[in-house]
Amino acid sequence: MRFVRGRLIHSLLQYLPQVAPDKRAQAAERFVTSRGEMLSEEAREAIVSESLTIVGDPRFAPVFAPTSLAEVPVVARIGVGDSAVELEGQIDRLAILESGLLILDYKTNRPPPEREEDVAPAYIGQLAAYRLALRGMFPGQPIRAALLWTDGPHLMEISSTLLDASENEILQARRP
Numbered sequence: 001m002r003f004v005r006g007r008l009i010h011s012l013l014q015y016l017p018q019v020a021p022d023k024r025a026q027a028a029e030r031f032v033t034s035r036g037e038m039l040s041e042e043a044r045e046a047i048v049s050e051s052l053t054i055v056g057d058p059r060f061a062p063v064f065a066p067t068s069l070a071e072v073p074v075v076a077r078i079g080v081g082d083s084a085v086e087l088e089g090q091i092d093r094l095a096i097l098e099s100g101l102l103i104l105d106y107k108t109n110r111p112p113p114e115r116e117e118d119v120a121p122a123y124i125g126q127l128a129a130y131r132l133a134l135r136g137m138f139p140g141q142p143i144r145a146a147l148l149w150t151d152g153p154h155l156m157e158i159s160s161t162l163l164d165a166s167e168n169e170i171l172q173a174r175r176p
Contacts, residue, residue, distance in 0.1 A: 012051035017064040076133035100142030112149035128166035
């Protein structure tokens with residue numbers, strides 16, 4: 001059931017920003033009712049509430065602005081020669097901001113970690129790989145990465161220190 005919850009929230013965060021604010025609640029309820037029939041009424045209501053709270057929160061408005069992109073496919077070769085790494089993935093949301101690009105990954109963990117040092121290394125690695133790929137596509141463009149913890153909700157930007165260390169691990173992993 002945990003994965004159903006996560007998939008429903010991901011889908012709602014993908015589509016709700018495109019729906020007029022006064023129609024979002026009805027659209028979210030219909031969507032979750034049709035795709036979450038295996039969940040309790042209480043669980044469905046919580047998913048709708050959590051998703052509407054995130055999309056309607058002014059703190060996250062830049063992330064869900066019309067200039068942002070949802071479910072961005074990324075296919076790239078990171079590195080050179082025999083040590084290159086093939087990447088195929090999907091960025092949950094790519095916000096195009098005046099200050100550069102912001103890679104955003106949604107996480108539905110409960111409870112979420114409070115400090116970036118407590119974030120699972122796999123999550124940091126995923127963001128680092130996306131940042132490496134986007135650097136090749138957008139040279140010179142500032143690229144940041146963050147996790148949007150849906151429980152709370154809160155946005156946790158991951159420091160360049162952690163991302164840089166993870167990028168180095170990715171690039172070193174394939175070297176003989």
